[in-house]
Amino acid sequence: SANYKVAVLPGDGIGPEVMAEALKVLDKVQSEFGFTLELSHFDVGGVAIDNHGSPLPAATLAGCEAADAVLFGSVGGPKWEHLAPNDQPERGALLPLRGHFKLFCNMRPARIYEGLEDFSPLRADISARGFDIVCMRELTGGIYFGQPKGREGEGAQEKAFDTEVYHRYEIERIARLGFEAAQGRRGIVTSVDKANVLQASILWREVVNEVAKDYPDVTLNHIYIDNATMQLIKDPSQFDVMLCSNLFGDIISDEMAMLTGSMGLLPSVSLNDQGFGLYEPAGGSAPDIAGKGIANPVAQILSAALMLRYSFKEEAAALAIERAISETLSEGYFSGDLYKADAKHPVQTTVQMGEHIANRI
Amino acid sequence: SANYKVAVLPGDGIGPEVMAEALKVLDKVQSEFGFTLELSHFDVGGVAIDNHGSPLPAATLAGCEAADAVLFGSVGGPKWEHLAPNDQPERGALLPLRGHFKLFCNMRPARIYEGLEDFSPLRADISARGFDIVCMRELTGGIYFGQPKGREGEGAQEKAFDTEVYHRYEIERIARLGFEAAQGRRGIVTSVDKANVLQASILWREVVNEVAKDYPDVTLNHIYIDNATMQLIKDPSQFDVMLCSNLFGDIISDEMAMLTGSMGLLPSVSLNDQGFGLYEPAGGSAPDIAGKGIANPVAQILSAALMLRYSFKEEAAALAIERAISETLSEGYFSGDLYKADAKHPVQTTVQMGEHIANRI
Ligand SMILES: CC(C)[C@H](C(=O)O)[C@@H](O)C(=O)O
Numbered sequence: 001s002a003n004y005k006v007a008v009l010p011g012d013g014i015g016p017e018v019m020a021e022a023l024k025v026l027d028k029v030q031s032e033f034g035f036t037l038e039l040s041h042f043d044v045g046g047v048a049i050d051n052h053g054s055p056l057p058a059a060t061l062a063g064c065e066a067a068d069a070v071l072f073g074s075v076g077g078p079k080w081e082h083l084a085p086n087d088q089p090e091r092g093a094l095l096p097l098r099g100h101f102k103l104f105c106n107m108r109p110a111r112i113y114e115g116l117e118d119f120s121p122l123r124a125d126i127s128a129r130g131f132d133i134v135c136m137r138e139l140t141g142g143i144y145f146g147q148p149k150g151r152e153g154e155g156a157q158e159k160a161f162d163t164e165v166y167h168r169y170e171i172e173r174i175a176r177l178g179f180e181a182a183q184g185r186r187g188i189v190t191s192v193d194k195a196n197v198l199q200a201s202i203l204w205r206e207v208v209n210e211v212a213k214d215y216p217d218v219t220l221n222h223i224y225i226d227n228a229t230m231q232l233i234k235d236p237s238q239f240d241v242m243l244c245s246n247l248f249g250d251i252i253s254d255e256m257a258m259l260t261g262s263m264g265l266l267p268s269v270s271l272n273d274q275g276f277g278l279y280e281p282a283g284g285s286a287p288d289i290a291g292k293g294i295a296n297p298v299a300q301i302l303s304a305a306l307m308l309r310y311s312f313k314e315e316a317a318a319l320a321i322e323r324a325i326s327e328t329l330s331e332g333y334f335s336g337d338l339y340k341a342d343a344k345h346p347v348q349t350t351v352q353m354g355e356h357i358a359n360r361i
Numbered sequence: 362s363a364n365y366k367v368a369v370l371p372g373d374g375i376g377p378e379v380m381a382e383a384l385k386v387l388d389k390v391q392s393e394f395g396f397t398l399e400l401s402h403f404d405v406g407g408v409a410i411d412n413h414g415s416p417l418p419a420a421t422l423a424g425c426e427a428a429d430a431v432l433f434g435s436v437g438g439p440k441w442e443h444l445a446p447n448d449q450p451e452r453g454a455l456l457p458l459r460g461h462f463k464l465f466c467n468m469r470p471a472r473i474y475e476g477l478e479d480f481s482p483l484r485a486d487i488s489a490r491g492f493d494i495v496c497m498r499e500l501t502g503g504i505y506f507g508q509p510k511g512r513e514g515e516g517a518q519e520k521a522f523d524t525e526v527y528h529r530y531e532i533e534r535i536a537r538l539g540f541e542a543a544q545g546r547r548g549i550v551t552s553v554d555k556a557n558v559l560q561a562s563i564l565w566r567e568v569v570n571e572v573a574k575d576y577p578d579v580t581l582n583h584i585y586i587d588n589a590t591m592q593l594i595k596d597p598s599q600f601d602v603m604l605c606s607n608l609f610g611d612i613i614s615d616e617m618a619m620l621t622g623s624m625g626l627l628p629s630v631s632l633n634d635q636g637f638g639l640y641e642p643a644g645g646s647a648p649d650i651a652g653k654g655i656a657n658p659v660a661q662i663l664s665a666a667l668m669l670r671y672s673f674k675e676e677a678a679a680l681a682i683e684r685a686i687s688e689t690l691s692e693g694y695f696s697g698d699l700y701k702a703d704a705k706h707p708v709q710t711t712v713q714m715g716e717h718i719a720n721r722i
């Protein structure tokens with residue numbers, strides 16, 4: 001039977017707590033669906049700085065290289081905020097991992113779950129319409145990695161600079177994935193750019209228009225980033241797939257996550273062209289609630305389901321996890337972040353949420 | 362008595378209609394407050410393309426140079442959208458004007474007016490808390506104007522690039538204005554950057570921290586752009602002055618404008634270090650309602666008030682206009698964009714709104 005190697009990187013804050021529940025659920029599916037998961041644990045982020053002096057130690061990187069996929073928790077916290085930007089857990093772990101494994105394709109789904117509309121910070125009539133969007137973000141190009149990047153000069157004339165750069169092939173491959181995602185959804189791609197100011201956006205728009213010709217069944221719209229942040233708030237239900245550069249995807253994906261009001265439910269996928277991927281919750285390490293056993297593990301468990309789907313092609317197992325999560329939520333079991341006074345059951349702990357889901361596999 | 366020269370650039374769409382009302386109000390204050398305004402009208406934007414072949418004709422630029430301030434309407438519309446980005450009204454008029462007159466300081470206030478909370482797209486409990494924010498945006502630097510900017514190569518390797526660059530002096534002067542604005546307000550500056558990724562942001566943060574030492578009465582916070590778009594939605598009332606680079610200010614100012622739900626009330630100011638300024642409404646040319654006489658002229662009239670305040674130091678006249686606007690709104694006179702079923706008066710036209718305000722000077 002199939003055997004998959006997973007590098008497990010729980011990280012900081014609530015990472016280890018929610019990761020434990022994801023592993024519990026994965027353990028359940030591997031016996032049910034007849035495959036085996038070979039897990040290796042590695043330090044990453046702040047805990048790796050503390051234990052090994054680096055947010056991404058060589059052993060962790062080697063462990064990821066030896067694996068078929070990376071299940072990532074979250075990194076960062078106040079303890080490491082005094083460090084120089086390059087040494088901080090988020091930047092020092094995530095960016096090198098993305099670059100090293102060429103994880104150019106980042107998918108961040110965000111939707112309002114039925115019954116959870118009240119948690120959205122949007123006006124009731126807007127959140128009642130709901131929304132279901134995937135942000136398809138280019139993750140290894142643009143201003144994040146573009147060269148030159150640096151600082152020079154002195155005194156008042158001292159300057160610091162970064163380069164926003166996109167190559168045709170980079171735009172083309174992420175655009176294709178955007179159109180393919182739209183084909184399996186509602187058939188709309190909205191490409192986000194700033195083509196009225198940026199040369200990189202002008203090329204972006206051109207290439208996206210060319211790629212669109214191969215997907216006549218998909219509707220393509222273009223929108224400027226400033227207008228996109230407005231339209232998302234005014235009527236998020238108009239969007240299906242939002243196709244974004246690295247920087248604009250960073251902004252748009254966070255905005256749409258906040259608009260759901262239930263960030264604890266949002267997973268994210270970063271893939272390379274070999275199907276190797278890194279899977280992580282959208283929410284962050286939440287140091288304020290870490291160690292209390294109250295964090296919502298659903299985003300981490302959903303991330304594990306997406307790993308089964310995208311890296312291992314174990315669709316049935318992925319669906320089983322997603323169904324178990326839907327059942328748990330629709331039966332009224334919620335962790336504190338999504339708890340309402342009129343809920344059927346008392347507030348559930350992280351462990352209880354994990355057990356409800358594992359038991360429903 | 363003082364005489365001020367104003368270049369009036371109504372532009373496209375609703376621009377000419379709302380400009381007519383601003384001029385009506387300015388005419389009223391000049392007699393009341395004992396100064397004279399010498400107005401010269403010039404084409405800009407799409408209408409200038411149609412009449413003179415360029416969105417910013419030489420005569421318009423010369424007219425602005427001969428003036429003490431520019432009162433700008435709005436530019437753009439579907440008629441000119443097929444043009445190359447560089448030739449389009451928005452880009453072809455606004456960016457050269459900003460660059461030519463070195464209008465590095467852009468202030469965009471956004472607030473929820475009492476009684477208009479329902480128009481905000483935010484959940485009722487969030488909009489009920491209200492907010493009152495000024496986006497202090499650097500307007501002549503960053504990735505908008507940074508060099509090199511271009512395109513090279515062929516085939517799959519063809520690339521397009523832009524340069525995000527900030528000099529210490531550019532950051533320092535806009536930061537000072539941000540801190541000064543906060544001193545006259547609630548004393549909080551939130552500086553928006555992406556210092557976990559961008560070198561330009563690392564310098565930005567350093568310089569802002571240094572400038573902050575001269576303003577010990579102001580609280581300084583730093584926030585990443587992605588988190589800023591989230592926090593604005595979650596709780597806009599936490600912000601006072603948001604200090605932004607050119608690109609991040611473009612995004613943040615539009616997001617906050619949308620969050621008010623009353624974009625027709627928002628003016629904007631772009632200044633150079635001589636006090637020369639360009640004053641324009643935040644909303645855009647709104648081609649869908651142009652020519653119908655229904656657009657809200659308040660943002661244009663407020664822009665005129667800010668011109669009196671910032672470029673001409675006619676504080677009393679500026680206050681008189683602002684008071685007349687407040688009275689008009691609080692007496693229940695609204696154009697269609699802000700009309701509610703339970704309003705005291707029927708929907709007011711653009712001209713009626715202008716008259717209410719002029720009559721209350
Ligand atoms: C931590 C940071 C470098 C990262 C990014 O900007 O990509 C984060 O915000 C994200 O979206 O994953």
Ligand SMILES: CC(C)[C@H](C(=O)O)[C@@H](O)C(=O)O
Nearest residue numbers: 196197226451452455456611
């Ligand atoms: C039209 C465009 C170039 C401009 C900008 O990006 O600055 C506009 O969005 C604005 O905010 O004034």
